[in-house]
Amino acid sequence: MSTNNLAETTAIETVAGVGTVDLAKSTVRDLNQALHDQHDEMNIQEWEVLNPKGHHNIAVGIDQKLKIDIRGPAGYYCAGMNKEAEVTIHGHTGQGVAENMMSGLVRVKGNASSAAAATAHGGLLVIEGDAGSRCGISMKGVDILVKGSVGHMSCFMGQAGVLAVCGDAGEALGDSLYEAHIYVKGSVKSLGADCIEKEMRAEHIEELTELFERAGVTDQDPRDFTRYGSARQLYTFKVDNAGAY
Amino acid sequence: MSEKRKYMTEPRESATFDRSTMSEIRRAADTGIYDIRGAGAKRKLPHFDDLLFLGASMSRYPLEGYREKCNTSVTLGNRFAKNPIELEIPVTIAGMSFGALSAYAKEALGRGASAVGTSTTTGDGGMTPEERGQSTKLVYQYLPSRYGMNPDDLRKADAIEVVLGQGAKPGGGGMLLGQKITDRVAQMRTLPKGVDQRSACRHPDWTGPDDLEIKIKELREITDWQVPIYIKVGATRTYYDVKLAVKAGADVIVVDGMQGGTAATQDVFIEHVGIPTMAAIPQAVQALQEMGMHRKVQLIVSGGIRNGADVAKCMALGADAVAIGTAAMVALGDNDPKWEEEYQKLGSTAGSYDDWHEGRDPAGISTQDPELMKRFDPIEGGRRLANYLRVLTLEAQTLARACGKNDLRNLEPEDLVALTVESAAMARVPLAGTSWIPGQQPF
Ligand SMILES: Cc1cc2nc3c(=O)[nH]c(=O)nc-3n(C[C@H](O)[C@H](O)[C@H](O)COP(=O)(O)O)c2cc1C
Numbered sequence: 079m080s081t082n083n084l085a086e087t088t089a090i091e092t093v094a095g096v097g098t099v100d101l102a103k104s105t106v107r108d109l110n111q112a113l114h115d116q117h118d119e120m121n122i123q124e125w126e127v128l129n130p131k132g133h134h135n136i137a138v139g140i141d142q143k144l145k146i147d148i149r150g151p152a153g154y155y156c157a158g159m160n161k162e163a164e165v166t167i168h169g170h171t172g173q174g175v176a177e178n179m180m181s182g183l184v185r186v187k188g189n190a191s192s193a194a195a196a197t198a199h200g201g202l203l204v205i206e207g208d209a210g211s212r213c214g215i216s217m218k219g220v221d222i223l224v225k226g227s228v229g230h231m232s233c234f235m236g237q238a239g240v241l242a243v244c245g246d247a248g249e250a251l252g253d254s255l256y257e258a259h260i261y262v263k264g265s266v267k268s269l270g271a272d273c274i275e276k277e278m279r280a281e282h283i284e285e286l287t288e289l290f291e292r293a294g295v296t297d298q299d300p301r302d303f304t305r306y307g308s309a310r311q312l313y314t315f316k317v318d319n320a321g322a323y
Numbered sequence: 324m325s326e327k328r329k330y331m332t333e334p335r336e337s338a339t340f341d342r343s344t345m346s347e348i349r350r351a352a353d354t355g356i357y358d359i360r361g362a363g364a365k366r367k368l369p370h371f372d373d374l375l376f377l378g379a380s381m382s383r384y385p386l387e388g389y390r391e392k393c394n395t396s397v398t399l400g401n402r403f404a405k406n407p408i409e410l411e412i413p414v415t416i417a418g419m420s421f422g423a424l425s426a427y428a429k430e431a432l433g434r435g436a437s438a439v440g441t442s443t444t445t446g447d448g449g450m451t452p453e454e455r456g457q458s459t460k461l462v463y464q465y466l467p468s469r470y471g472m473n474p475d476d477l478r479k480a481d482a483i484e485v486v487l488g489q490g491a492k493p494g495g496g497g498m499l500l501g502q503k504i505t506d507r508v509a510q511m512r513t514l515p516k517g518v519d520q521r522s523a524c525r526h527p528d529w530t531g532p533d534d535l536e537i538k539i540k541e542l543r544e545i546t547d548w549q550v551p552i553y554i555k556v557g558a559t560r561t562y563y564d565v566k567l568a569v570k571a572g573a574d575v576i577v578v579d580g581m582q583g584g585t586a587a588t589q590d591v592f593i594e595h596v597g598i599p600t601m602a603a604i605p606q607a608v609q610a611l612q613e614m615g616m617h618r619k620v621q622l623i624v625s626g627g628i629r630n631g632a633d634v635a636k637c638m639a640l641g642a643d644a645v646a647i648g649t650a651a652m653v654a655l656g657d658n659d660p661k662w663e664e665e666y667q668k669l670g671s672t673a674g675s676y677d678d679w680h681e682g683r684d685p686a687g688i689s690t691q692d693p694e695l696m697k698r699f700d701p702i703e704g705g706r707r708l709a710n711y712l713r714v715l716t717l718e719a720q721t722l723a724r725a726c727g728k729n730d731l732r733n734l735e736p737e738d739l740v741a742l743t744v745e746s747a748a749m750a751r752v753p754l755a756g757t758s759w760i761p762g763q764q765p766f
Binding site: 111134135138173174193196212216238256257 | 356468469472473474475477478500501512513514515517518519521523527528529534537538540541544545546547548
């Protein structure tokens with residue numbers, strides 16, 4: 079289905095160059111197809127999604143530099159596998175927001191449920207509220223900035239990228255961590271297996287400063303943060319570590 | 324002969340403490356760590372050899388062996404997908420990761436499968452260009468680790484297989500030891516080179532069938548509902564798993580029995596978790612039938628399939644297609660006696676070599692070592708695999724025609740009998756010469 083067909087079925091209205099899809103009138107399928115059609119057409123770069131009402135899979139699989147504003151709460155996997163697009167959720171979001179994101183920017187104005195940016199390979203996720211459990215689970219290169227706190231098991235098996243938390247972190251932070259960098263300003267309930275506190279060196283201050291800049295965060299000082307990383311003791315299987323497996 | 328010797332009995336090996344068991348005790352005592360290996364369960368299990376076909380005679384009409392057609396093609400994934408997969412033969416190549424296998428071996432699998440019109444499958448570790456290039460139909464696995472997972476490859480796939488488990492290790496994750504994490508493998512998995520990599524056993528962003536339903540919709544949305552979505556489970560509580568998989572929206576369900584091979588896991592896992600392939604099929608078929616979904620959601624069965632008789636038996640029990648892993652590796656040349664001397668040096672012998680995780684495979688298939696890899700020619704490997712797949716198909720057709728069937732999928736449980744009480748109970752077909760199906764009717 080092309081956007082033209084959709085326009086005929088009133089799924090999309092274009093006002094001053096902004097494509098508007100009202101999910102009270104059209105389906106998530108219509109919306110995603112219209113966004114995917116931009117891959118060939120690229121005639122509407124700005125989009126607004128009305129009445130998201132917690133629908134799942136909104137704006138998934140986008141691979142163009144679109145700007146998408148979702149006016150309300152979204153369900154699971156919002157902006158999943160995003161490439162290049164800038165997606166803002168003006169509300170809370172469900173499980174797996176920006177899961178497996180490759181590039182682009184996803185911003186959640188409210189709170190995010192569990193598994194935010196799970197396995198994401200690149201791009202930036204900014205959560206202005208709190209994030210639930212397993213934030214950044216198996217992350218593979220994404221940068222995540224949480225202005226509030228994160229739940230338990232965050233950054234589990236984190237492979238690459240940065241997780242910065244301006245609030246507190248729950249239990250078992252960074253369990254079985256590979257090479258992801260974790261920064262927390264507040265308290266950490268407990269560290270997971272093979273995750274340790276590490277020295278904050280100049281390059282880490284720089285990394286955080288740069289992240290704050292990209293995320294548009296101006297009220298944080300990188301020096302207030304503590305760094306956590308992998309002790310790399312579980313990297314090769316050793317009998318002496320049996321208790322940790 | 325001395326008096327003492329005359330009355331001495333032959334040394335007797337314990338059936339409980341046999342040689343292999345005792346050597347494992349010694350190995351455990353030496354190293355303090357469990358045994359990790361590749362391949363599937365090696366113990367004797369009730370299997371397809373315990374089933375026989377009842378050829379046609381007076382009450383059934385056979386088909387002419389070389390004259391009358393016996394269809395082998397099958398369509399997979401026409402429940403929701405716009406572009407279902409059309410296979411010319413019902414034998415597919417199971418998912419085996421790039422990492423576990425060399426890029427050349429993956430290429431050969433693609434060549435062989437494409438030559439006979441069937442599909443091949445990626446694995447933990449992502450899609451390689453070699454494999455995509457050589458496979459006309461490629462199934463892309465969506466695994467808990469999500470190594471190399473990206474939307475571009477997802478859109479290049481002809482089908483997506485959400486992997487919940489494998490028959491060799493239901494409930495277990497993957498394992499790739501440091502020796503095999505070369506630069507290329509490390510880069511595809513975003514890991515430091517040389518680490519022992521443990522892939523997760525649970526998906527990171529969903530738990531349970533209700534979440535999975537949403538996850539599957541996400542994958543469909545990303546791919547615009549074009550390609551079929553499979554769900555792969557290791558055979559355990561197959562009846563319930565299949566019901567939940569249908570509910571979650573699968574187009575195709577893959578059930579992998581405990582004989583199924585793996586690249587690497589603990590021996591204790593391989594030998595002691597899961598149920599035999601033969602026992603899983605009737606459970607899966609019952610679940611599908613009860614939901615009115617048999618043949619609508621297709622069933623692919625794997626785990627220990629070796630010849631056309633196994634293929635035909637799976638289909639007679641209600642499968643739509645089968646998948647092979649270990650047999651495909653053997654067809655490519657793995658465990659070939661021509662490398663015997665080298666297998667001996669590794670403390671093994673051709674036919675028993677299963678240390679695929681160590682990356683020292685003399686046949687150059689389950690390795691990332693550039694020198695060993697060179698031993699394997701993907702064109703020749705592809706040719707051998709295609710030949711083998713043709714034989715499986717011809718054999719299955721032979722049996723189907725003998726039962727009077729002009730389509731492999733017309734084979735039915737009624738064409739089978741069992742040789743043992745166990746196999747009769749598991750396969751739910753009568754013990755040969757009786758009408759007794761244990762568990763279904765009283766004796
Ligand atoms: C070397 C090797 C690697 C495998 N890698 C994967 C994998 O990455 N993902 C997966 O779902 N199954 C994997 N499997 C399991 C196969 O997909 C399949 O379930 C199994 O091989 C079928 O049993 P069979 O080997 O007896 O034919 C692997 C199996 C082998 C032998």
